[in-house]
Each structure stands twice: as C-alpha cells, then as structure tokens.
Amino acid sequence: METQISEVADGIYRLSTYVLDIAPPAGFTFNEFLVIGDEPLMFHAGLRKMFPINCEALSRIIPPARLRWIAFGHFEADECGAMNEWLAVAPEATPAHGRTGCMVSLNDFADRAPRVLSDGEVIDLGGGKRVRFIDTPHTPHGWDAGVLYEESTQTLLCGDLFSQLGNDRALTDRDVVGPAIAAEDMFRYSSLNPHMGATIRSLSAFAPRTLALMHGPTFTGDGAAALNALADDYDRRVLKDADALRTL
Numbered sequence: 001m002e003t004q005i006s007e008v009a010d011g012i013y014r015l016s017t018y019v020l021d022i023a024p025p026a027g028f029t030f031n032e033f034l035v036i037g038d039e040p041l042m043f044h045a046g047l048r049k050m051f052p053i054n055c056e057a058l059s060r061i062i063p064p065a066r067l068r069w070i071a072f073g074h075f076e077a078d079e080c081g082a083m084n085e086w087l088a089v090a091p092e093a094t095p096a097h098g099r100t101g102c103m104v105s106l107n108d109f110a111d112r113a114p115r116v117l118s119d120g121e122v123i124d125l126g127g128g129k130r131v132r133f134i135d136t137p138h139t140p141h142g143w144d145a146g147v148l149y150e151e152s153t154q155t156l157l158c159g160d161l162f163s164q165l166g167n168d169r170a171l172t173d174r175d176v177v178g179p180a181i182a183a184e185d186m187f188r189y190s191s192l193n194p195h196m197g198a199t200i201r202s203l204s205a206f207a208p209r210t211l212a213l214m215h216g217p218t219f220t221g222d223g224a225a226a227l228n229a230l231a232d233d234y235d236r237r238v239l240k241d242a243d244a245l246r247t248l
C-alpha cells in the first residue's frame, strides 16, 4: 500500500491511499487533504493504522511538525482515527470540529482541547487560505457531520459526500454523481433523513469549482450542479421510503 500525492487545487494536496481489499475488484480510496497556509491544515486524520504511511507522505510536502490544524468531517475511524498521533508529531497543532462533535466526542477523545467551530465559522490559515466550517448534521452520516470550504480556491472538502468505488485519476472532470449513486446503492452508508437533500443543496450556494472527495477523485467543474443532482437523488430515496411506509 502506498500513498500518492497530487496538488488538486492551488496549495491543496491530496494524499490518496488505494485499498483493493475493500469492495474488490474495484477497491476504495482513502484521501486526506493538506491545505497549505501559514498555518497548514489537514482535513481528515486518516485511519490510525494508516498513520505511518500518511505521515511519511505528508513529510514529502512539509515537515509534519508544521501542521497547525487537524480537522475532519465526522467522528469515525477513517476520518479521525489517527488524530492523536498527528497531535503527537505536531506539537502546535489543534484539532478543530463543530460544536456537536466537540461536545459528544472531541472534548473527551482529543489529547488537546479542540477549537470549537460554529456553523459558518472561518479559520484564517494565512497565506490567502481561509476554510469555512459548515454543519451538515447526519449528512451523509454522523450527528456531528460537517464539511469545509476553502474560499480562495473555491474548493469544497466534501468528506464522505460523493463517495465512490475504484481508483480513478486524482483529478477528473467526468460525472461524479452516477458513481456516488452506485456506491450508495451498494453500501447504504448514508443516514437517510428528510433534510438530507436540502442540506446538500444548500452547499451549492458556494458554487464550488472543485469537489475534494474523501473516497474518490477530486472533481473540477460545476460543483453546484453536481451537488444539486446528488441532492435530487437523496430526495428521491427519501420519497421512495416514505411511500413504502404509507403502504404498510
């Protein structure tokens, strides 16, 4: 297993590890994103057991001790399993997450006190990079779920949204909605809820030009259109389940 590095937007690096054993023969990728500012931020800490290869990969870009922020989409092993390992090698780093996640998990789990982010709050990383935290509760899963939007590059760090199988190129301008629908059909990984479509649709207001997927390639193109199409599909799923309930 090795970790590939690609710069997917100006100053944003994707660290990608492909695992063939998950959903073979297509396999599955685990991606972390490094946002380079005066205060570098890592989005996703990655699995604890992948920490050695992720740390080695990061050290090809910056010394790990330079990290200042560790953020992620929700409290789950692939998102934050190695958070405390990163805090150990980066003494000036602070974990950052939304109010819910800090209250229910990080205030206990994190080896250093987290910065608690309100919905819409910005961390100014310096060097022109600003990341905004947006609460997306239960979307696609996790009460504490949220995404980050980097304003200067118009990059939405999507977490598990748009998860797909396979190991496509690091950057793509091809459809990412169809593969996400197929992965949802296979894994049923989302906490299907009536607000899900509206939550995803609201992210289109940022008009992202880049969608950085945790499990899949990074998409460049009309991010709003992709978000709206994904939202439509979740609305369809919710309405289908509601219809099924009515017939019980």
Ligand SMILES: [Fe+2]
Binding pocket: 074, 076, 079, 141, 160
């Ligand atoms: Fe997840």
Ligand SMILES: [Fe+2]
Binding pocket: 078, 079, 159, 160, 214, 215
């Ligand atoms: Fe994930």
